[in-house]
Amino acid sequence: MHLNARKLADFYESPVGQVVRRMIHRRLNMITPARPPANVLGFGFAVPYLRPMLADAQRVVAFMPAQQGVVAWPSGRSLSVLGEELLLPFADETFDMVIMIHGLESAESVRPMMRQVWRVLQPEGRLLLIVPNRASLWAQAERSPFAYGRPYLRGQLEMLLRESMFAPQRWESALYFPPLRKRRFIGTGIGWERVGEILWPRFAGVHLVDSTKSLFAATPVLVSDRKSLLARA
Numbered sequence: 045m046h047l048n049a050r051k052l053a054d055f056y057e058s059p060v061g062q063v064v065r066r067m068i069h070r071r072l073n074m075i076t077p078a079r080p081p082a083n084v085l086g087f088g089f090a091v092p093y094l095r096p097m098l099a100d101a102q103r104v105v106a107f108m109p110a111q112q113g114v115v116a117w118p119s120g121r122s123l124s125v126l127g128e129e130l131l132l133p134f135a136d137e138t139f140d141m142v143i144m145i146h147g148l149e150s151a152e153s154v155r156p157m158m159r160q161v162w163r164v165l166q167p168e169g170r171l172l173l174i175v176p177n178r179a180s181l182w183a184q185a186e187r188s189p190f191a192y193g194r195p196y197l198r199g200q201l202e203m204l205l206r207e208s209m210f211a212p213q214r215w216e217s218a219l220y221f222p223p224l225r226k227r228r229f230i231g232t233g234i235g236w237e238r239v240g241e242i243l244w245p246r247f248a249g250v251h252l253v254d255s256t257k258s259l260f261a262a263t264p265v266l267v268s269d270r271k272s273l274l275a276r277a
Contacts, residue, residue, distance in 0.1 A: 046112040046150045047192045052089040053115050055189050064219060065092045067237055068145075068174060068250065071218040075172065075254040081141035085134070087161065088147025091117045091124075093174075103139075107132065109147070129157045137166045145174035149193035158208035165257045171210055173253045175201055177217070182249030185223040190249060201251055210255040217241075219249025 055061040072093060080100035086093070091106050095118065098104055106124045108114045114126040127133050129151060142161055151157045161171060176183040176195035183195035196204070198215070205212050220240025240248070 046109065047089075047146065047189055049089055049108055049113040049115045052112075052146060052189055053091075056092045060223070061189075063221075067218045067221075068252070069093065069096075071216040071252050072143075072172065072174075074216055075214045075252060077170070081139075081170070083139045083141070083166075085139040085142045085164065087142055087144040088112070088150070090143045090145050090147075091115070093143055093145065105134075105139075109150070111152070112146075112150070129153075130160060132160045132164055134164045136163055137169075138164050140166045140169045141172065142169070143172045143174075146189065146192075148173060148175050149190075149195060151193075154204065155208060158204070158210075162209055162257060167257065167259060169257045171205075171255045171257070173201070173205075173251070173255065174218075175251050175253075177248055177251055180219070180247050180249045182219055182223050188223045188249075190219075196251065198251055201253065205253070205255050209258045209260075211258045212253050212255045214254045216252040217245065217248035217250065218252060220244065220247070223249070 056065055080097065082101060083103040084094065084097050084101050084105070086104070086106040089108060089112065094104055094106055098118070104123055106117055108124060108126055109129040110126060114124050116122040117124045125133065129147075130153060142165060144161070148154065148158075165171065176190035176193075178195035178197045178200075180190075180195070182188045182190040185191055202212055219237075221236030
């Protein structure tokens with residue numbers, strides 16, 4: 045299930061949404077490359093995290109799935125594209141980085157969609173995924189933008205990436221503070237983030253993973269093949 049793009053835009057303009065954006069940006073900066081990417085695709089609702097790249101990248105595109113709807117971004121000129129997640133309207137190997145948020149958990153056909161992302165990435169291109177943590181309050185709170193679709197545990201996400209021909213390189217987490225909207229609480233969000241990182245690291249709101257496109261799929265060894273290998277050992 046998708047959260048409407050307009051509602052997501054409104055969330056990120058709210059006080060709690062601005063704190064969420066800062067906390068995720070802080071972690072993204074830890075895993076993004078020092079050298080700015082030339083061609084960047086935002087998948088899902090990534091516009092709050094694409095703006096810093098407008099100055100350095102040659103091309104920035106914000107793709108929003110049809111089920112989610114679209115908002116014009118940025119103001120003055122629109123770099124937003126509305127389309128089908130299984131038919132990305134881009135040529136093969138167009139982008140050297142894809143940032144996906146509010147996208148994977150709501151995908152109707154996860155593996156075919158991931159194959160499309162793989163297709164439009166250049167060889168050794170990077171996929172930065174921000175995905176709700178299944179064990180977190182953010183994935184369960186009724187008014188949370190991360191409570192839609194299917195949240196993931198880290199092991200589930202790692203398996204999906206490898207099966208989709210991506211190699212995870214680095215993991216981070218963000219949103220250790222509870223999803224409360226009271227103004228006096230929101231002002232202490234950074235403090236809660238630092239405390240939560242120490243006291244309850246497994247319950248962060250989102251996983252962040254930097255992965256690279258792999259050109260070779262890992263072939264699983266069947267049980268019968270394992271027995272044969274052991275017999276020959």
